[in-house]
Amino acid sequence: MVFSSFVFLFVFLAVHLLVYALVPERAKNPVLLASSLIFYSWGGPRFLVLLMGETAASWFFALMIERADSQGRRRAALVGECVVLLGLLGIFKYAGFVLGMVQGVFGVPAEIPNIVLPIGISFYTFQLISYVCDVYRGEVHAQPAYWKLLLYSSLFHQCIAGPIVRYKTVAGEIEHRHATRSEVYSGVRRFCVGLAKKTLLANACAAAADTLVPTGSDALANQAVAGYWLGMLFYMLQIYLDFSAYSDMAIGMGRMIGFHYLENFDHPYLASSVQDFWRRWHISLSSFFRDYVYIPLGGSRCAVPVYIRNMAVVWFLTGLWHGASWNYILWGMYFFVFLLLERFVIRGRLPGPLGHAGALLVVFFGWVLFRFENFHELATVVKGMFGLAAGGLGGLSVQTVFLQNVFLLLVSIVACTDLGTRLRKRAFGLTRGNDALLAVFGVLEAATPAVLLLLSMIALAGASYNPFIYFQF
Amino acid sequence: MRMRKLGAYRRIGVASAALVLAAGAIIGLFYFARPTTSTVEKRTLQPMPALTWNSFWSGEYFSDLALWYSDTYPLREQLVAADQAMSGLHGVKSETQMLGGTKQADELPPVSNNNSGGASSADGASDGESGNTASDSKTAEGGASSKAKRERGKVEVPAQEVMAEAIQNQVLDGLYVKGDAAYGIYYFDQDAVQGYADAINAAAEELKGEATVYSLVAPNSSGILLSAQEVKDLGGTNQVDAIEYFYSLYDDDVHPIDAVPKLQEHTDEYIFYRTDHHWTSLGAYYAYEAFCEEKGIKPEDRDDMKHINMGDFLGSYYAELKSAEMAANPDYVEAWIPNGTNKMRLWDQDGTVSDDYNVITDTSDWDVSGKTMGFIMGDQPLQRIENPKVTDGSTCLLIKDSFGDFFAPWLVDHYSTVYVGDFRYFESNIDDFVRENNVNDLIFCNNVTLAGGGVVGPAILGRL
Structure with missing residues (x-):
């Protein structure tokens, strides 16, 4: 169900808001959860099993981390979380892409399975990973109630198209929240x-x-x-x-x-x-990669080759996250190159308007890469733009x-x-x-x-x- | 104090939004007020889906339900009209516009001398280099039709949805708008044209010695009313040349009906609608004159027929463009009632047969968008018109698209029986039908855009 549809506005949202407003305080979370599960099921109840399963795994691993008596067990639980969630993401989102490449090189498998992408899997997978990572880092307590964690992962406001909301942002508000009239x-x-x-x-x-x-x-x-x-x-x-x-x-x-x-x-x-653009664009994704990939790899406070490697990893993953196709990877690496150029060559020496125009132009051509998964079409457009x-x-x-x-x-x-x-x-x-x-x-x-x-x-x-x-x- | 006052306004704001949401929800509950068809869009709206385990589990049921809810929302037509008005605020409209038009036409090959120019050349030599598969097999003599059929192999008739989508795209792609008139630009497609010619040739071969096959490839308004240079500048194909090329691919057994020169002689008359992609009844009359020439008969004088004017009409181009200029200066629909009879039997898509129809129905009181339905009641699986004033048993079958709706009434006075079948819905095998009903003349009438669009050829071939 998309927000911009009659059925969402006049059936789902209208009924949900009415019921939510009428029920007592203690029933608000169950109403919100029920609404979220119905909302998610709209795209196919079969995918709800996956969402609930991933949430159960994250709930389990987070509790394991919190209750573990050694760093090794804590780390094992974190690894378990990443393997399970990223594994499932890999199967549902990238298996076809990888098998297609394997088939292109080795001629096998003969047939590539058509795996349907579960709605919102990229968003809720990252939300749940961020939750378990934050528990691991001691930034937030593990949620003992499974259904409350399910409420977080399935919350219909952001479950299927973001933003990627961190658990620590809403942990308190899941328990107690209040909205003023304003x-x-x-x-x-x-x-x-x-x-x-x-x-x-x-x-x-x-x-x-x-x-x-x-x-x-x-x-x-x-x-x-x-x-x-x-x-x-x-x-x-x-x-x-x-x-x-x-x-x-x-x-x-x-x-x-x-x-x-x-x-x-x-x-x-x-x-x-370009760097400023990425501070302003899809902030929840950029900050996810910053906090859970870039900084753990060493960030920028390291030798230049390591920094370049860190950047390459982050921008490869950023591209890949957007879709299982080479054009998205190319799009990510394209920004990687311009970010390096800004850091090592331009070094902020462009005057304001020129910097703004340059950034816009880079972003503009970035969207050309982003739009066309078919490289023949991509080449046609790029050539066509220059006559x-x-x-x-x-x-x-x-x-x-x-x-x-x-x-x-x-x-x-x-x-x-x-x-x-x-x-x-x-x-x-x-x-x-x-x-x-x-x-x-x-x-x-x-x-x-x-x-x-x-x-x-x-x-x-x-x-x-x-x-x-x-x-x- | 200031914030308190503002707070009061904001509470009104929340209440107003809630009111709109609640009103929308309540209107959505009026099940009885939900439409099932859209007159403006000329389509059946999304039906309520049936719940099955598979559709439930896959989510298909819910997506169909959402589509049904919005498609049949009680105020949808009014809201759509409001949206069309609102979309007009996106920019300004210039005197000339081009919508779509990024198709690349194939280069039109030189015309071979076989049947070129529409001249019926019984003595014309076959062009062995035409690449025409049907003409390659035309050495098979009469009586070998079943062999020809076997050689051709089974051709599947394209599914209704496939044809509908293709036709919709073909008719409305490359739309040139000039003030209060729109013109569909034609883009030549070599394979599609060859496919159409193959189908017509196959029909002629199949019925050799049993029925005479005629083919009328009807130009549309851009091919007749716009200059060749104007069409060229827009990236389109010259329809006069294209139709000549169509005809050059026909075998000797096919009689091409060369309507183009007739229409070109009357460009100052009302031969094409401005707000619709069809020719008018008058335009079809000049094509009928060409048919009579080809058949060697005298056309009826339309002044001897009863003429009716059904009033304002806004057609398919208007539905697409919602042009204020067109609305301010609509088309009108006129028709001539055949002298022989105006009665017609009709088989509809539900299989219902009724004699309560007319060849020309006066649609003066109908919605402005539906008035051309008055010509043989539009596109149907089969219509039959029996003319009591012609008693020689002569029979024709017209296989056509919607351009044929305007053409069919002119045939009535020349045959004892006129059958009309739309190529999309005709349910019989054409050759079987011709034999079983003693059809003398099999006439194909298709607009150049559709005939050259890749759908009609397989649809005809699949019914042979």
């Missing part, structure tokens, strides 16, 4: 903003991108130069608006009931460098798409900046001592969630195109 409003507003971002902007950008740079279509080879650039610009906007919208909705739903998930994006397209494909420079069809979406393009670009947040703060500041302005501001505050919800409903009804890109991870 937080409820802030949660509702954030959810509606996310929903609108997804339905009004991301989906429309996706449609434009798919028109101009379609995957799996011969039409890709016939695009004009301007079409490739414009199409990839729409894709660049789509992928941020889509993914950050999902995080907005997750954070918003959490805040409505007293959970405080950490931010997952910080206007990444305002980054001043080496079949199409001309421009054409009526590109002009049509541009003109038909010119306002969408501008609004989407603005939505990637912090302009809205700053304007809201500024407007709030102006209301000081001015009742009339306060009333206007108040009306806007009151109307925003409902209006965005209504507009999203309209867009959802009209859109048959509604994929969540990040579901594949």
Whole structure:
């Protein structure tokens, strides 16, 4: 079930919120768990067995770590956790990819099994690993109640598309939480903003991108130069608006009931460098790799060759996490190269605007690598962007798409900046001592969630195109 | 104080959002108000899925249920209309637009001299280099049809969904919009054209000596109303040349109907809709004139027939584009009722047979999007029109796509019986049907986009 769907909004969420609000305090967690399990089962109850099994394994290993009387046993439990969870992730997500490569080289196996990727496995696997690691490090106590750990791993706000919420972030709030009226409003507003971002902007950008740079279509080879650039610009906007919208909705739903998930994006397209981009993009994933891979390997406080190795490992894994295909690995290694360039060659010497433009350009071409799993298509687009494909420079069809979406393009670009947040703060500041302005501001505050919800409903009804890109991870 | 006042507004904000959510949930409960079909989209909406263990366990049941819930949501049509209006705010519309149009057309080969230009050349030499597999086997003489069939092997008729999807894509891909008119651009596909020609040739071979086979490849509006240069600039294929090429692939037994010159003579008349991909009844009339020339008969004078105007019409291009210019200046539907009869028997897709239908139904009171259904009630497995004024027993079978709906009424006055079958839904073997019903003329009528799209050829071949 996707958040941006009628059945989620008008059946699942409406019923869940009503029941959650009506039940007494002690029943809230069981209601939340039941809702989360129903939500997860929607994609196929068979996958629920896997989620519950992985949670049981993590629950067991965490308790083993906490109760172990020696460092060896603690370490064995941690290794056990990693073997089980990463093993399952490997089987479900990467087995086909690896077997495909083996088949390509050795000609066996004759047939590659078609393993269906369980929804959200990349997200909840990392959440559970982070939990057991944190128990191992003594940063958090093991959760003695299995069902509470299951509540953490299956929580429908973030289970299937992130952000990757650490157990220590919500451990206290699983036991006791409270949402003030202001937080409820802030949660509702954030959810509606996310929903609108997804339905009004991301989906429309996706449609434009798919028109101009379609995957799996011969039409890709016939695009004009301007079409490739414009199409990839729409894709660049789509992928941020889509993914950050999902995080907005997750954070918003959490805040409505007293959970405080950490931010997952910080206007990444305002980054001043590639490194800065990764401080702002998918923060929960970057911090996972930083805390559980990069730093344990030695981080940056080591000899240059070791540092380069550490970086290579982290960026290889970052790429691989995004999908079982070489283009994702290439995408990760592409950033690895630019991060090394920034550290050893550029060294922060680029002036602000140039650094920003450079970072945007690197990210832009990164999305070209990211979009096309098929290397033939990837080459077509890269060549086409520089006028080496079949199409001309421009054409009526590109002009049509541009003109038909010119306002969408501008609004989407603005939505990637912090302009809205700053304007809201500024407007709030102006209301000081001015009742009339306060009333206007108040009306806007009151109307925003409902209006965005209504507009999203309209867009959802009209859109048959509604994929969540990040579901594949 | 300021925060307290703001808090009051924010409580209203939460309540308003909750109200919208609750209203949406309550409306969703109105099961009786859920539509099952969409007039605007011309499709059956997602049905409520059946629960089985497999569909439950795999999650398919739930995804279908979610689709059913949103597809049949009581206010969906209104919400979709609102969304279309809202989408207009994404940008500006220029006078000329091109939607899609990144297809790469194959290069049109030079036309061979076999049947070229639509001239029925009984004495025309066969082009041995055409690569036409059917023509290769045409040395087989009459009576060898079962042998020809065996040699051809069994061809499967493409599944309905496959045909529907392919046709939808073909009709609406490469759409050139100029003010209040849209034009579907045609992209030549060598294999598909060859496949279509093979199928027509196979039909002619199969029925050699038993029925005369005619083929009408109908151009669409861009091929007739736009200049060749304009089409070329848009990356499309010249339809006049393409149709000539189609016909050049036919064997001598196939009689091509060369409608193009007739249509080109009347470009200042209302021969194609602007908001729809079809030709008008008048456009079909000029194609019918070409048919009469090919058959050697005199066409009926349409002034002798009863003419009706069914009023405003907004067709498939409008449904796709929702253009304000088109809405402000809609098409209109006119028709001429055959003199012989207007009665028609119809076999629908459910297998129901009824005599309560007309060749031309006055759809003046129908929705503006559905008025062309008035021509033989649209695409059906089979229609039969028996003309009491022609008593010689002459019979034709028209195998067609929707362009044939406009063409069929013109045939009525020339035959005792006219059978019409849509290539998608026709359930019999064509050759068996021709023999069993003593059909004299087998006429294929397909639009150039569909005929050259790779679906019609296998569908015909699979029914031989």
